[in-house]
Amino acid sequence: MIQATQESARRVVVTGLGLLCGVGNTAPQVWRQLLAGASGMGPIQGFDATGFPVTFAAEVKNFDPLNFVDKKESRKMGRFIHFAFAATQEAMTQSGLEITEENGDRIGVFIGSGIGGFEIIEREHSNLLHGGPRKMSPFFIPATIVNMAAGQISIRYGARGPISATATACATSANSIGDSVRMILHGDADAMIAGGAEAAVTAMSVGGFAAMRALSTRNDEPSRASRPFDKDRDGFVIGEGAGILILEELEFARRRGAKILAEIIGYGMSADAYHMTGIAPQGQGAQRSMRAALKDAGIEPGEVGYINAHATSTPAGDGNESHAIEGVFGEHALDGTLKISATKSMTGHLLGGAGGLEAGITVLALQNQMLPPTINLENPDPECRLDYVPNKAIAHSFDVALSNSFGFGGINASLVMRRWTE
Numbered sequence: 001m002i003q004a005t006q007e008s009a010r011r012v013v014v015t016g017l018g019l020l021c022g023v024g025n026t027a028p029q030v031w032r033q034l035l036a037g038a039s040g041m042g043p044i045q046g047f048d049a050t051g052f053p054v055t056f057a058a059e060v061k062n063f064d065p066l067n068f069v070d071k072k073e074s075r076k077m078g079r080f081i082h083f084a085f086a087a088t089q090e091a092m093t094q095s096g097l098e099i100t101e102e103n104g105d106r107i108g109v110f111i112g113s114g115i116g117g118f119e120i121i122e123r124e125h126s127n128l129l130h131g132g133p134r135k136m137s138p139f140f141i142p143a144t145i146v147n148m149a150a151g152q153i154s155i156r157y158g159a160r161g162p163i164s165a166t167a168t169a170c171a172t173s174a175n176s177i178g179d180s181v182r183m184i185l186h187g188d189a190d191a192m193i194a195g196g197a198e199a200a201v202t203a204m205s206v207g208g209f210a211a212m213r214a215l216s217t218r219n220d221e222p223s224r225a226s227r228p229f230d231k232d233r234d235g236f237v238i239g240e241g242a243g244i245l246i247l248e249e250l251e252f253a254r255r256r257g258a259k260i261l262a263e264i265i266g267y268g269m270s271a272d273a274y275h276m277t278g279i280a281p282q283g284q285g286a287q288r289s290m291r292a293a294l295k296d297a298g299i300e301p302g303e304v305g306y307i308n309a310h311a312t313s314t315p316a317g318d319g320n321e322s323h324a325i326e327g328v329f330g331e332h333a334l335d336g337t338l339k340i341s342a343t344k345s346m347t348g349h350l351l352g353g354a355g356g357l358e359a360g361i362t363v364l365a366l367q368n369q370m371l372p373p374t375i376n377l378e379n380p381d382p383e384c385r386l387d388y389v390p391n392k393a394i395a396h397s398f399d400v401a402l403s404n405s406f407g408f409g410g411i412n413a414s415l416v417m418r419r420w421t422e
Helices: 002-008 027-035 079-095 118-131 140-144 148-157 169-185 203-211 250-255 281-297 315-329 351-368
Strands: 012-020 107-112 191-198 241-249 262-271 306-308 339-341 400-407 411-419
Touching: 012 027, 012 079, 012 169, 012 250, 012 351, 027 351, 079 148, 079 191, 079 241, 079 351, 107 148, 107 169, 118 140, 118 203, 140 148, 148 191, 169 191, 169 241, 169 262, 169 351, 169 400, 169 411, 191 351, 241 250, 241 351, 262 281, 262 351, 281 315, 281 400, 281 411, 306 351, 315 400, 351 400, 351 411
Parallel strands: 107 191, 306 339, 306 400
Antiparallel strands: 012 241, 012 262, 191 241, 262 411, 400 411
16 A cells, blocks of 8 residues: 555655546636536437437537547547547646656556447447458557557657556546556656546447446436436436546656646555445445545545545435445534535546546645535435535635545545645
8 A cells, every 4th residue: 555655755746637528628628617517418429329218428529639649540549549648648738747768667657448449349340240350440459458548648658667557447547546656656657647538428338338227317408417416316427538647756746846736645445345236335345445545645534625426426326425435434524524526417427537537626626725516416315414515616625635436346446635735
């Protein structure tokens, strides 16, 4: 764990972030829209959803991959890779990090995806069925496999250090970030490009999740469909996009005069060991993840001022996460001093990209001392009895925040971040 390496005196800070989702194509756009309580949901544009039980999603809008990748290379990449390039470019530009022949061996890339190039899989399967194997693209495999976002980013920037591509469902990005922190703390890298990307608003994906009855079916009011902690919630809204952080060892960042945005001080993981898609009662696995992250950070529960909740708007998930937060934070949560918000109410659920997006949002909350709201919280579930910053952003003074990400398979990940002050 992070705390086990404290004797090295290495610390990990965030120096850049790139965000892309249904409410905006850059971090400043995303932040403005979240504070305004804007919804990114709308009728699906990426394919003809006529006849589907769910006809809406939180798609990225007005996105041109050719702003980030040349036309020839773009054809060799799935949409999730395009998103990773866009978010990484923004994060790298903000950080000012230059990867050179001299430092490239000490800079790595951990970028994951829960599903990868689903739209390419669908297209090439159709080509196979209708034209035979000779009609399939030679770029089919490299355009779809999950590790190619990390691989292509490392090639673009010359990052020759540690590289990996986590695929832990909806915990993917948080695991990528937490594992990157450990690489730096253990001395295997001085900087990491970390996070995740997802582009799963496709016919097979939406059809599959709808068949599981996991998605909201409020087709007549998409903007009100994602309603975490609300009694009338009926499932999540699938979203797409990316969230990428530039992580650096503190002294490495200081030597080059980088502006520091926040510090990552704790990382916890756990398994529910309970059910492939169900959640352990009372959020027991989530409790273990949060407790592990707090222990790793060396802080007490009462020091946390804000939680960006996983809260997807599913009937079981939100209640169990609320119970888990109560179990870990006790009276600190119940008396309203601990604020919680579910930004998926606006962005939808980015699956493997969610943790990166929400870690970036948490950094912005720490920086700005503002909390984005949980929109559509009109009829609070009696089982969810905490302060979820309902419907309107608020100013809030706090120094420590936690971001939760939980995935199918019972995989839980929590990140603890601290406001940066010199």
